[in-house]
Amino acid sequence: MRTGSYSRRIVISRIMECVIFFFAFISLLPLTLILFYLAKKGMAAIDWQFLTHLPRPVGEEGGGVVNAIVGSAILIFCATLMAVPLGVGAGLYLSEAKEGKLSYWTRVAVDILQGSPSIVMGVVVYLWVVKPMQSFSALSGSIALAIMMLPMVIYSTEETLKAIPCTLKEAALALGVPYYRTILKVVIPAGMSGITTGVLIGVARIAGETAPLLFTAFGSPFLDINPLKPVAALPLVVFNYATSPYPQWWEQAWGASLVLTFLVLCLHLTAKIGTRRWKIQF
């Protein structure tokens, strides 16, 4: 350590503290700005018609995004339905078989999946589903989203179940309960809150995803719940409208952005409150 006069060192320490505080506070500026614009422009676009009507062609006043809201709901629901059983199963395997080759490589695979860019999922699911079926579809969109969600579900299941004391499992086994019943009726219920939180965070993540949907769900101006047809989604609407040349659509994009952000933040909030509220004492 360089030695300087004591007061000088105090001053330097003070200055650095101010610099750190300054940068930390400045980094909140974009958040404030984004929320400000979303609130200002989004509120202006949202009314009852916006939430309940189908889009209208350019030039016609009004129109809404109900197809995108319903489409997003379908996509998220189907993706959750696919990702949760597989993810919980894999997480369970990892928490039970901590060592071993299969666990090691599965963990590596999950890490890779977690770090992969979402557009890559879109490309792969296009090749797997869209190309053989020769049509964009809600199904392919949900598969892409399910793959995005899978790592979150696996991580949270594994972490939650690992934290459950081993004695709980032994208590059930010592009562003569078969292993599979012990897991299904004692271990999983005890970890339910953690797993649910993980699923909610996963849903929040995929709800805002656009890139995997570009060449899978594709978007559609109609309200259609056939899983083999293209379907609209809120993030797709934001993207398509925002990059269109029509100011009228830009306004709608602000409205859709506000709805989407609100939805995602609500999911995060629920997950956060849920973590505290549903916590189980051991």
Next chain:
Amino acid sequence: MENPILITENLKAYYGNHLVLKDINLEIPRLNITAIMGPSGCGKTTLLRCFNRLHELSPGGRIEGQIWLGDTDILSLDPIMVRRRIGMVFQRPNPFPTMSIYDNVIAGYKLNGMKLSRVEADEIVERALRGAALWDEVKDILHRRGTFLSGGQQQRLCIARALAMNPEVILLDEPTSALDPKATAHIEELLISLKSRVTIIIVTHNIGQAGRIADYTAFLYLGELVEFGPTERLFTAPKDRRTEEYLSGKFG
């Protein structure tokens, strides 16, 4: 010994290649309290976990030899059937956190998918909780979570949970080591009152506790059964030098 309930013959237990119990030959007397004592790491918990075959679930856990329950070797049975006949209470109270007190008591039935009528269930719960001397304290809060109880009450709930299955033997693995002295005394009284109904095997590292409640005591040292006999005889006239040293506090 007359009419023993559990007999081990050349019982060996391993963790991987590590031998933790060496040729244990032991006869556990029926409807008595038997204490298993010894310094930590001597294998006493492992021995207990052999009796209900929980040891096999530890990584690398393996058992050799015979354990006779009546005239069947439990090592040839389905572990699940063994565990329904031999109950266990653990070191730390571990009621099921997602279940009410009521459901905790009949957990053995519920989790095994055995159907009970309302009346049967009520009867089993009351009998088990009375047996565990917990009924008066919890009879009005049966449908609250078991984890809200105090440590001593939770442990008695775990004893009730084991009793509800009507086991022939109950294994207790240092059941009072996580409890305060008052709760400990309560549990000890309870065990003495239970021994007319069920055979009790208790692992303890507390010499005083063994002296207070056990009819018979086994002393284990480094995986070997050093000495076994009536508690009074073992405490007053130990035959082996190691037992004497342990009792006088030289190690452990």
Next chain:
Amino acid sequence: MKQLSDTLFNAVVRSCAIGTLILVSGLCVTLVIHAMPVFRHSGLSFLFTSTWDPLRQQFGALPFLVGTVITAVLGVLISLPFSLSIAFFLGEYFPSGKLSIFFQSATDLLAGIPSVIYGFWGLFVVAPFMQKIEIRLGIMPYGVGIATASIILAIMIVPYTASIAREIIKLVPSDLKEAAYALGATRWEVVRHVVIPYAHSGILAGILLALGRAIGETMAVTMVIGNRNEFPKSIFDPANTMASVIANEFAEASDDIYLSALIAVALLLFLFTTVMNMFGRFVIKKLTVRQES
């Protein structure tokens, strides 16, 4: 003796793990197989030439590689002072209390906003602002371009780097810090000479993870980078990244070789991010294990 249902249950659980493994390996294999045609067609010039003209079947992905690296590195560099300040603020100066909770929630919020909304906001708020700056500087006022994309990326990755770095900073044993305080060090000297040396490899790993994320970020970048398939000459030029070119052209790729070229770009992107991720995770895992043992 094992019950049948237990065996069945174990098989189901195991197959979930195997399924995940197959999914990921299938993903890699699919990318490789479908990327092969373009490598057969253009060979290594795919990586090292800079003409991307699908009509004449010329596929040189160099502009996208360069565009991606410049945008991502610039984004990370811009974000560093902010993310590290937040990390020190939360990890060292205010580890608990109301202010900490406020900051924590704010950064969580920032991390939770979908990327398409960052892109939208960037297009309508940041790009016009950049245009004004570019007019001042007397250069082509595109508004959109590498610089705009980097700024948006920087905003997006601040919470990510900050949370990793904060966790690492919290791992610094307090007795080490106390020892330095006991010797009369000031707070900054403790940070500078104890915390940073102890945490620097973890922070670097966090930066690497953030870089991986910046490289893979698609929507926000696609919306503000200008989408021009030429070699960028300045940081204010419009360009394309690997992710943005896929997002823009994949749906309209008409012939097989064009599609294969875009899939090859996806493969490169996948390899880039995976290598960074694995390395970053490896370092962080090692650090955490050292702490626990």
